[in-house]
Amino acid sequence: MNIVSQATKQNWHKLNIKKKGKLTTRANKRLSQKNIMPMEYFYNVNNKKNIEVLLCIIKKEKWNITSVLLSLGINLLKKANLYQKKHVQKVLSTYPNEVIPQLVEYPLPTDEKDILGLIYQGLLLEGQKNKQGSYYTPYPITSNMTKNLDFSKEQIFFDPCCGSGAFFLPLHAVHPEQLYGIDKDETAVMIAKINLLLKFPCHEFTPQIYCKDYLKQNNFDTKFDYIVTNPPWGALSQYSCNITEVTSKETFSYFFVLSFEHLKSYGTIRFLFPESILNVKLHKDIRTFLLEKGCLKAITIYQELFTGVTTKYIDIECQKAKQNEKVAIYEGQQQKQISISTFYHSENKVFHFIDTIDMKMIEQIKKNGIYTLSNSIWAIGIVTGDNKNKLKEQFFEGCEPIYTGKEISKYCLNPPKKYILYDRSQFQQVAQEKYYRANEKLVYKFISKKLVFAYDNTKSLFLNSANILIPNVPNMSIKTVMAYLNSELFQYLYTKLFGEVKILKGNLMLLPFPKITEQQNNIITKIVNELLKGKNENNDTLQKIIFYSYGLNQEQMQYIKGQLEKD
Numbered sequence: 001m002n003i004v005s006q007a008t009k010q011n012w013h014k015l016n017i018k019k020k021g022k023l024t025t026r027a028n029k030r031l032s033q034k035n036i037m038p039m040e041y042f043y044n045v046n047n048k049k050n051i052e053v054l055l056c057i058i059k060k061e062k063w064n065i066t067s068v069l070l071s072l073g074i075n076l077l078k079k080a081n082l083y084q085k086k087h088v089q090k091v092l093s094t095y096p097n098e099v100i101p102q103l104v105e106y107p108l109p110t111d112e113k114d115i116l117g118l119i120y121q122g123l124l125l126e127g128q129k130n131k132q133g134s135y136y137t138p139y140p141i142t143s144n145m146t147k148n149l150d151f152s153k154e155q156i157f158f159d160p161c162c163g164s165g166a167f168f169l170p171l172h173a174v175h176p177e178q179l180y181g182i183d184k185d186e187t188a189v190m191i192a193k194i195n196l197l198l199k200f201p202c203h204e205f206t207p208q209i210y211c212k213d214y215l216k217q218n219n220f221d222t223k224f225d226y227i228v229t230n231p232p233w234g235a236l237s238q239y240s241c242n243i244t245e246v247t248s249k250e251t252f253s254y255f256f257v258l259s260f261e262h263l264k265s266y267g268t269i270r271f272l273f274p275e276s277i278l279n280v281k282l283h284k285d286i287r288t289f290l291l292e293k294g295c296l297k298a299i300t301i302y303q304e305l306f307t308g309v310t311t312k313y314i315d316i317e318c319q320k321a322k323q324n325e326k327v328a329i330y331e332g333q334q335q336k337q338i339s340i341s342t343f344y345h346s347e348n349k350v351f352h353f354i355d356t357i358d359m360k361m362i363e364q365i366k367k368n369g370i371y372t373l374s375n376s377i378w379a380i381g382i383v384t385g386d387n388k389n390k391l392k393e394q395f396f397e398g399c400e401p402i403y404t405g406k407e408i409s410k411y412c413l414n415p416p417k418k419y420i421l422y423d424r425s426q427f428q429q430v431a432q433e434k435y436y437r438a439n440e441k442l443v444y445k446f447i448s449k450k451l452v453f454a455y456d457n458t459k460s461l462f463l464n465s466a467n468i469l470i471p472n473v474p475n476m477s478i479k480t481v482m483a484y485l486n487s488e489l490f491q492y493l494y495t496k497l498f499g500e501v502k503i504l505k506g507n508l509m510l511l512p513f514p515k516i517t518e519q520q521n522n523i524i525t526k527i528v529n530e531l532l533k534g535k536n537e538n539n540d541t542l543q544k545i546i547f548y549s550y551g552l553n554q555e556q557m558q559y560i561k562g563q564l565e566k567d
Helices: 006-013 045-061 065-078 086-092 115-123 127-131 139-146 186-199 251-261 281-293 340-344 355-367 478-485 488-498 519-532 539-548 554-566
Strands: 157-159 177-184 209-211 222-230 261-276 293-299 314-320 326-331 335-337 377-380 400-403 419-421 441-445 453-456 465-468
Touching: 045 115, 065 086, 065 186, 086 186, 115 186, 139 222, 139 261, 139 314, 177 186, 186 209, 222 251, 251 261, 281 340, 326 478, 335 340, 355 488, 355 554, 377 488, 400 539, 441 478, 453 478, 478 488, 478 519, 488 539, 488 554, 519 539, 539 554
Parallel strands: 157 177, 157 222, 177 209, 222 261, 293 326
Antiparallel strands: 261 314, 293 314, 326 335, 377 465, 400 419, 441 453, 441 465
């Protein structure tokens, strides 16, 4: 029996889910019965109309999908004068599906790289693709991820979730016996075999493509020179894999760690990942593995999207070798070298790309920052467990106002919009009473890319979308600390070092505060008092004081301001 929390029910309500747990909006694509044409998979988009006509015929006739793809595969093999060859017949004999005569003779486009994979993707339901976390990789991406691979010394290439064989198609100067692939989709494996037969028309061979579940059936001793793939992602693994490095239980992480075990020393592994792997806390496990187990060589950032998916994607190239000091970052036509050390700056080992000029700037700032917030007091806002019933929009007897993250702006709090009966025994999680009732405290937005800290001396309550900080930094008043946290310089530091959508305590504790004089503290505190009254005339002066406290000059200050304008 599944117990559903009140918070979960509220999230369901926001997403418009019925009580049975089914979404009534597009938010849950796993239930979608639509077919989606994968436009990114076309090599020639002018073929779209012809393919759509074919798909309509297939759906109207209600033909079996595997029979459809087998018949179209025979179509292609006949046109290539390969169909009657013994090795081809041997492969086809393992698929005793019905052959559809109309499709064997159907006029197919001749300028697609993977016409069978394209048609297969067009026939699959969106919900089915989403559940599997499987989207076929376009030729420009597979070509980029396999470029410059050398097969002159009989190197072996492996794709552990090969689909229709997209990563085999762009390979050059390679013999079919150097290629291995696995996929648990039987129809996809059939397509991959046919694609290899078509790719190597002058060779007699049996494609080394096997229908297996790599995460379950990986008990083989072969080691590979190259492992390149686009693993399933966006879906939690259903397997209880004995891979302790993966704590997130994400499928693509299991695939990577397991594949790395099957990589030869100095071999190359290259995976396509969702962009979220760069900075989301959940994926700290795989980032740690990448940094500690191999040589992280390159990260390529793509701007394209898969049809029906809003997540951007990247590819990561790694070697089974000692780690270099730098990693190459490719984005469009731009390339830069980033120091591996920058990935250790954040608590979650975020892969954030810091240029050399920024790295020197940050090193100077850190050199002049000798204090941190490590000795400060931290507290969460109230977790009610039932906001719908416990938060009210109107004042009522016995209640008091409670602030949320939405009411926090820099320095000041906006008027509260919610009221609550403060009964600690009725809340799911609360901090100690003395922290809520402190004479002075700072509060900050938790979900935010920007550092936004406000001052509270009213002993007010805060919801868990706001966190509480009672700072302890030598020679700094609480208002001076707030000035630094709200400053342009700290925003620059936080963006460059962490770049996360949450303001995490662990990251804040890494920010460096300088040693200042009592006079400097008094000046900053005075300016903050003016800001709290809505007087902003001296804000520019405040920013300069903070910049200069780290020994930064006018040119460096303008550079940082320019970087903030870009973000």
